[in-house]
Amino acid sequence: MKIEILAEAQQDLLDGYHFYERQGAGLGEYFLESLFSDIDSLQIYAGVHASHWGYYRLLAKRFPYAVYYRVA
Numbered sequence: 001m002k003i004e005i006l007a008e009a010q011q012d013l014l015d016g017y018h019f020y021e022r023q024g025a026g027l028g029e030y031f032l033e034s035l036f037s038d039i040d041s042l043q044i045y046a047g048v049h050a051s052h053w054g055y056y057r058l059l060a061k062r063f064p065y066a067v068y069y070r071v072a
Contacts, residue, residue: 016032034063
């Protein structure tokens with residue numbers, strides 16, 4: 001399975017990184033590691049999440065973020 005992260009989503013991840021890094025040193029890095037771990041889990045669990053607006057929605061485990069995706 002090929003996972004593509006759109007430019008808009010990359011910017012959201014970067015914005016989240018900067019936000020959490022301002023909250024505490026190293027928290028931004030933890031945010032990215034956590035979100036990329038959630039995204040990597042799609043290799044196994046893609047398609048099992050609830051559908052919203054024509055996309056599947058994976059809720060991040062540790063941060064208030066959601067990953068919207070399609071299965072081609």
